[in-house]
Amino acid sequence: xxxxxxxxxxxxxxxxxxxxxxxxxxxxxxxxxxxxxxxxxxxxxxxxxxxxxxxxxxxxxxxxxxxxxxxxxxxxxxxxxxxxxxxxxxxxxxxxxxxxxxxxxxxxxxxxxxxxxxxxxxxxxxxxxxxxxx
Amino acid sequence: xxxxxxxxxxxxxxxxxxxxxxxxxxxxxxxxxxxxxxxxxxxxxxxxxxxxxxxxxxxxxxxxxxxxxxxxxxxxxxxxxxxxxxxxxxxxxxxxxxxxxxxxxxxxxxxxxx
Numbered sequence: 001x002x003x004x005x006x007x008x009x010x011x012x013x014x015x016x017x018x019x020x021x022x023x024x025x026x027x028x029x030x031x032x033x034x035x036x037x038x039x040x041x042x043x044x045x046x047x048x049x050x051x052x053x054x055x056x057x058x059x060x061x062x063x064x065x066x067x068x069x070x071x072x073x074x075x076x077x078x079x080x081x082x083x084x085x086x087x088x089x090x091x092x093x094x095x096x097x098x099x100x101x102x103x104x105x106x107x108x109x110x111x112x113x114x115x116x117x118x119x120x121x122x123x124x125x126x127x128x129x130x131x132x133x134x
Numbered sequence: 135x136x137x138x139x140x141x142x143x144x145x146x147x148x149x150x151x152x153x154x155x156x157x158x159x160x161x162x163x164x165x166x167x168x169x170x171x172x173x174x175x176x177x178x179x180x181x182x183x184x185x186x187x188x189x190x191x192x193x194x195x196x197x198x199x200x201x202x203x204x205x206x207x208x209x210x211x212x213x214x215x216x217x218x219x220x221x222x223x224x225x226x227x228x229x230x231x232x233x234x235x236x237x238x239x240x241x242x243x244x245x246x247x248x
Contacts, residue, residue, distance in 0.1 A: 006239050008235070008238075008239065020143065020175040020176070021143065023175075024143055024174060024175055027231055028231050028234070028235065031229075031231035031232055031235060032231075032235050032239075035232065035235055035236075037235065037239060126239065127238050127239050127242070127245050128245070129141060129238070129245055129247045130247055131143070131247065
């Protein structure tokens with residue numbers, strides 16, 4: 001029996017397709033949601049590349065599609081605004097109504113957010129796991 | 135009893151990830167903690183029998199010391215590793231994510247991932 005009030009926090013530091021880190025993040029997040037846990041993912045550093053819209057891998061697990069499924073199931077996915085800006089994802093200002101930075105290149109499922117999103121996970125998650133850090 | 139849950143995605147012999155797992159899990163056991171090790175992705179290469187070097191010896195010792203070691207069936211298949219090539223005592227599971235989450239969310243006092 002799982003405690004459905006608990007939240008799993010996951011941080012991803014590496015880009016998809018270069019390693020399986022993003023695959024592991026998505027598989028664990030989807031399973032956690034199916035088991036009734038809350039899920040909060042933060043993309044940081046090269047991990048923000050997971051938010052790219054239009055991913056279409058022919059031979060690999062589709063990380064973009066998985067992130068969309070995770071958001072549909074209630075998972076919260078944020079990415080670091082500084083890391084996203086450095087990699088060309090932010091092409092608009094801050095949208096107060098939606099509490100996110102605008103991007104035409106990112107999945108709707110992912111909210112580009114300040115570094116406070118990182119701190120919120122550390123504070124709020126019952127269990128925190130990281131992928132791609134050394 | 136305090137319980138440590140370790141998620142390993144790195145292969146042995148390529149960087150320090152699997153080596154750290156060996157040192158930390160043993161130290162945790164020495165301090166009286168329960169330990170479970172979950173091998174996913176390239177981490178399942180740590181599960182192979184007859185390995186030379188520190189990681190293979192550690193896995194055998196971990197099992198002797200009552201640590202639980204689980205390996206992803208899907209990731210073993212993806213790498214062409216048959217069950218007969220896996221160290222005896224390692225639990226091979228199709229639902230590694232579910233097993234890990236039950237332990238990590240409901241039982242473990244600490245979770246470490248590499």
